Amino acid sequence: MNFENQILLGDCQQVLKSLPDNCVDLIFTSPPYADQRKTTYGGIKPENYVDWFMPKAIEFFRVLKPKGTFILNIKERVVNGERHPYVIELILKMRAHGWLWTEEFIWHKKNSYPGKWPNRFRDNWERLLQFNKSRKFNMYQEAVMLPVGDWAKDRLSNLSETDKTRDESKVGSGFGKNISNWVGRQKVYPTNVLHLATECSNRNHSAAFPIDLPTWFIKLFTQPNDLVLDPFVGSGTTAVAAIQLGRKYLGIDIEQNYVELSNDRLADTQIKLPLIAEDTEIYSANIDEE
DSSP states (O other), rough: OOOTTTEEESSSHHHHGGOOSEEEEEEEEOOOTOOHHHHHOOOGGGGGGGHHHHHHHHHHHHHHEEEEEEEEEEEEEETTEETTHHHHHHHHHHHHHTOOOEEEEEETTTTOOOOOHHHHHHOOEEEEEEEEESOOOOOOOGGGGGEOTTHHHHHSOOOTTGGOEEOOOTOOOOOEOOOOGTTTTTTTOOOOOEOOOOOSSSOSTOOOTTTHHHHHHHHHHHTOOOEEEEEOOTSSSHHHHHHEEEEHEEEEEEEEHHHHHHHHHHHHHHHHHHHHHHHHOOOOOOOGOO
């Protein structure tokens, strides 16, 4: 079966059975949250969510390479005035199966509008859970480094003696810093909080995320020609990000209209690739140059 650079129709649990073991470098996906997308994915009840998701997670585990990564964008739901624990229950169930819950990233939606509820505020963030099969996994941190910022011009120009050694935290936390380590550096490592705007364009999908979201994780966990899987591909954003970065993609969706939508976007992206490479410098054969 030819599964590279394809958008396939069907339930991902069944479609993935035709893939060989250990063939995917990164899984990045946002499945339907509990009680959401009822008209397309059925609106899985929170109390049934773990049982619905785990057979799929078992297939994800099988097809992921030993040093690959699974990023799961998921969110709790409020039921009867409190947060339902289905996400926590899913994490525990996945760990019992063999997944390592290695990190958690937060997507801060920096353009979120305020809201009004009687007993809570608007969620301005979403979780991205990182799972791995092994404690040693592929990670290319230099690919997502950020400019050091204007603060360095003044702060690093006149270092004190304390700045030149590891200064232990004054509150006894055990943490410390050596300011002099950043002298002469043009870039620094990011935190695990991503400040990204939500998708503002109409993608004909009710839960499309911005392309910058999968792009960041594809850079961090893959290299050119690696295979990126999105088993709930929706409008095809993950696949578009993968192809723009010179990776292979595999998308799966149970809805025919989303498969067609994804293929249309990918065809348009293929046409525009030379312009994308020239204007944004994200389609590069050498990720170290980014």
